[in-house]
Amino acid sequence: MASSAADLEQQYSPSAWVQRVAPSEVVRLFAEAVTAAAQRARASLPCELDIRYGDGPEQRYSVLGTNVPDDAPLAVFIHGGYWQEMDLASSDGVALGFHRLGWRTVTVGYDLAPAVTLDEIVAQVRTVGRRILQMALDLRSRAVLLFGHSAGAQLVAMLLADWSTLGDSERPPIVAAVHISGVFDLEPLLHTSVNEKVGMDGACAQRNSPMRHVGAVTRISRARHLVLVGEHDSPEFRRQAREYASALKDAKCDATCHILPTRDHFDMCEALADADSDVMKLVKENLKDLIN
Numbered sequence: 001m002a003s004s005a006a007d008l009e010q011q012y013s014p015s016a017w018v019q020r021v022a023p024s025e026v027v028r029l030f031a032e033a034v035t036a037a038a039q040r041a042r043a044s045l046p047c048e049l050d051i052r053y054g055d056g057p058e059q060r061y062s063v064l065g066t067n068v069p070d071d072a073p074l075a076v077f078i079h080g081g082y083w084q085e086m087d088l089a090s091s092d093g094v095a096l097g098f099h100r101l102g103w104r105t106v107t108v109g110y111d112l113a114p115a116v117t118l119d120e121i122v123a124q125v126r127t128v129g130r131r132i133l134q135m136a137l138d139l140r141s142r143a144v145l146l147f148g149h150s151a152g153a154q155l156v157a158m159l160l161a162d163w164s165t166l167g168d169s170e171r172p173p174i175v176a177a178v179h180i181s182g183v184f185d186l187e188p189l190l191h192t193s194v195n196e197k198v199g200m201d202g203a204c205a206q207r208n209s210p211m212r213h214v215g216a217v218t219r220i221s222r223a224r225h226l227v228l229v230g231e232h233d234s235p236e237f238r239r240q241a242r243e244y245a246s247a248l249k250d251a252k253c254d255a256t257c258h259i260l261p262t263r264d265h266f267d268m269c270e271a272l273a274d275a276d277s278d279v280m281k282l283v284k285e286n287l288k289d290l291i292n
Contacts, residue, residue, distance in 0.1 A: 008189075011234045014181070020262075026266055030269075042064070061131075068099070071139065082150070084113045092105075094272040097273045110155075114197040125159055149272075157210030157217065160177060175291065179227045181269070182210075184210040187205045214248055228241070229260070231259055237265065
């Protein structure tokens, strides 16, 4: 585990570990790729876009692939960006891959730091999460699957902890959570430039670390957890993935960790838009018994 401030800064800078393009270019190329995919999804799929769930500028969600049967699996995607970058408009490309599988997609937006705190972001996601659950109940969705990338994986875990407080009659079948290149222990970030805008203190980092909410997640007993990380994510991201999957397994959750060869922090997410990518093939293979 990294210890010095310089080590932590390097380990939690995902672009520093990319090998397929220059690290200085990868964030721009990632933003271009996911934005282009989102534009294709919005143009080609029946959808309901930018539905408000609060007053903040990014408190919106979108539903894509509304032409699938009502009881089709419902995939929920929460974007990353260290709680301070990316947005709803760049998230919708994942629906291209999910729609090929016959799934309806919900993409989730949330306000960004430093305008709001991490506690407020988590509260926003929990608010829209309850609305999404009601949608799934109304549609009688036969399966709900959660996908989160990077900071979005942290938000997925916190959403599951909230959903675990609901009774069985209040939630549809939540069958899977796919945590992609996530950060599950936030305390190391206190000592990095990430925290300059997020502004966590130690108590906030502990309160919002999924590693501290594993016990709650176990109450959603049917859910299977796939913890995915790229070969070219940093050693710290790979460590966090392994340790989170291990903690879930120790708590008797159905959880596995997978390190994707040649993949990095960014193209792990880009791959969701392609139903034939190695990332999506792994997801399909590991969840086929739950969604067919």
